[in-house]
Amino acid sequence: MVKKIIAFLILATIVSCSSSKPAIATTRKAAAVQKPRVAATKKQTPVKPTVKSYPSTNVTTEVIQSTSKTVVTSDLINNYVLQFKDIAMGNMTKYGIPASIILAQGILESGAGRGDLAIEANNHFGIKCHNDWLGESVRHDDDSAQECFRKYPLAAESYRDHAxxxxxxxxxxxxxxxxxxxxxxxxxGLRAAGYATDPNYPDKLISYIERYNLHQYDCQVTGRNYKPFEKSSTVKNSSTPAKSSSNANSNDPNLYEVQQGDTLYSISKKFNVLVDDLKRKNNLSDNAISIGQRLKVK
Structure with a gap:
């Protein structure tokens, strides 16, 4: 009897051990391991691109239209002048071309060094290949599509070639x-000789020379005393300067002669016209005007 009881207990123990299989626990453990992997995949999100914000400034900006349209600031133009003034004066001494003209053309033709040709080809004067050019070249849309323009290894070479x-x-x-x-x-004379087709080309050059005091570099070469244009053109001892300036074109009320301190905006307010209308009436491609320039205002 005792043997039967012992045998029964052994049999019950074996059945109990075989019924508690560890496979279920293993399966659950595996499932538990897989869950974080899925969750990690779902949490991955694309990185947002960084958006740069540029603080607004009070620096004067203008659009220079030559072989490409370039937006520049007065600071950029001043830095351009400082960078190339010595080369311009050297060319004036060697070749007899006014340094002020060289710099003004460089500013206008290259967009103060920011235009496409200046960046791609170090071409600061918009000089095309022509038949006698044996150097490198680039193609650029100008009067016609994909015209040939000269390419230089350095900007200084462009200045020399211009001379x-x-x-x-x-x-x-x-x-x-x-x-x-x-x-x-x-x-x-440059306009008359065919360097540019823009009828306002001379006025634009003169405007840059007078606004940025480029004539001082001519005087450094010639040894003459330089007087800033603003000082030399100031009206003194005049009780009615505004009246005298407005009467400069009394013979033709439709014309106005630009005075010191004038801008297209101030002139538009004076004659109650839009700036865009002034530009259209006078075939202006930008806001550059020069003292003494006659503008149609009506």
């Missing part, structure tokens, strides 16, 4: 009959 270009072309010979520092005659 050689003017010296070597017969159509520019008249320019060298002017005084070295007569920037107004040079500005008008």
């Amino acid at each position: 050689l270009f003017l010296v070597g072309k017969k159509r520019y010979a008249t320019l060298f009959t002017y005084e070295k520092d007569d920037y107004k005659s040079w500005a008008k």
